[in-house]
Every structure is written in C-alpha cells, then in structure tokens.
Amino acid sequence: GGPGVSSSHEFLSGGHLVRVVLLDTRYARSIVQKGPITTQDNGNGAEGYIPTYSEDARILSQSQWLWLQDELGKPADLTILGSSTQVLREHNGDESWANFPLEQNKLVSLLKQQTRGRPVLIISGDIHFSELSYWPEFHLYDVTSSGLTETWKQDPFPNSFLVDELSVVTDPNFGVLGVDWVRHTVEVTLRDEMGDVKYRKVLSFNDISMPYD
Numbered sequence: 001g002g003p004g005v006s007s008s009h010e011f012l013s014g015g016h017l018v019r020v021v022l023l024d025t026r027y028a029r030s031i032v033q034k035g036p037i038t039t040q041d042n043g044n045g046a047e048g049y050i051p052t053y054s055e056d057a058r059i060l061s062q063s064q065w066l067w068l069q070d071e072l073g074k075p076a077d078l079t080i081l082g083s084s085t086q087v088l089r090e091h092n093g094d095e096s097w098a099n100f101p102l103e104q105n106k107l108v109s110l111l112k113q114q115t116r117g118r119p120v121l122i123i124s125g126d127i128h129f130s131e132l133s134y135w136p137e138f139h140l141y142d143v144t145s146s147g148l149t150e151t152w153k154q155d156p157f158p159n160s161f162l163v164d165e166l167s168v169v170t171d172p173n174f175g176v177l178g179v180d181w182v183r184h185t186v187e188v189t190l191r192d193e194m195g196d197v198k199y200r201k202v203l204s205f206n207d208i209s210m211p212y213d
Helices: 062-072 101-115
Strands: 007-013 016-022 078-083 120-124 131-135 140-144 173-180 185-192 197-204
Touching: 016 062, 062 101, 120 173, 140 173, 140 185
Parallel strands: 016 078, 078 120, 120 140
Antiparallel strands: 007 016, 131 140, 173 185, 185 197
8 A cells, every 4th residue: 555544446447446545644645724614614513724836735745656657557448536525626625636726637637648548537525515527628527425424514615627507416325436448438426325216317437537647
C-alpha cells in the first residue's frame, strides 16, 4: 500500500484489468480552516470550513502524490479512484476537496495526465446521502454513496456538479458499479439498504475517458 492506509488493488473481470486506488485523505491533511457558518453553507449543520489557497495546505503529502502518480500510470482497462470525501463539489462549508482548491485541481490534472484517455471513475462518500456529480470539461464523474448507518435528515447541500436530482438518495444507501466489457459501459446504481435500485445511469467508456492531448 501507499503512505497512510492508501492502497491499490487489481481485479480481473472478463479478461480485463480493473484498478481500484483508495486514498487516505486524513493521514497528511492540513488542518481545515474554519469561519462563521453562513447562508452559503446552507445552514444544515455545516462545519463552517472555509477554503484555503495556501500552497502549503494539503490533503496528500508529497510521498502520497508520488505514489498516486505511479499507481494511476499503471496499465488498466478501467481505473476507479476512491476518496473518503467528495472530489467534485464546490465549497459548501463542510468537508470535501473543495476546502483545498489547489489540491482539488492538482488531483484532476493528475488524473488527466496519468490515465491518458483511459476510462476513470471517482467513488466517494461521507455526506450521508448519495449523488452523482460530473465535471463536463474533464469528462469526470464522482459517484457518492453514503451511508448505511447514518443519513442526512435535512435538505442536501446544493452542488453545481450534480448530474440529476434523482440521484440524491437521503435514505440509507450504497452504490454498485456494473461493467459491460462488450458494450463498453459502466452501469451506476444507487440502492437502498434492501438492495432495491433508487437511481440508475449507464455511462459509456467515452463518457468517463478524460480528454488527453
């Protein structure tokens, strides 16, 4: 594994290689700056975090970045990057990569550079509801599912990256990814605790392949 409890795993599926890279986003993270909770934070129990643009502020250490660069550059027919907190999220006063905008942009740039046009998908959690987020410029999706033990009882935070309001599931939920190697698609389903599908979207490999020059 990588620094902290980061780890990388290879799975063979139908003769194809899936690489799952799991990040430790707490091991080396800088202290998150706090400010007054505002209406921008939606007032829904947000922690009152504020973004920091300091070049010294970090989510990953240098050794973690080097490890991630190496893992993302390894061959894979599909790469899945797991982050405990959302990557595709603008600042909302709660925990996410948006509290460290320079690190957020660095991660997206590294994904683009290292996957070289190969399919890649982000999975995340933490927010106590599910949603599917998308950054069109980079063909980048973030599948968020959480949680099975705790749920969000208030209105979900606004998210400008949100693909579809139907993907927001506030009941206990989990996510499933199904890969069809013949059709070159990934089926994203968000399910309740009984396994019933609450939201479904099929993404082609082209949909999840970041433009690479």
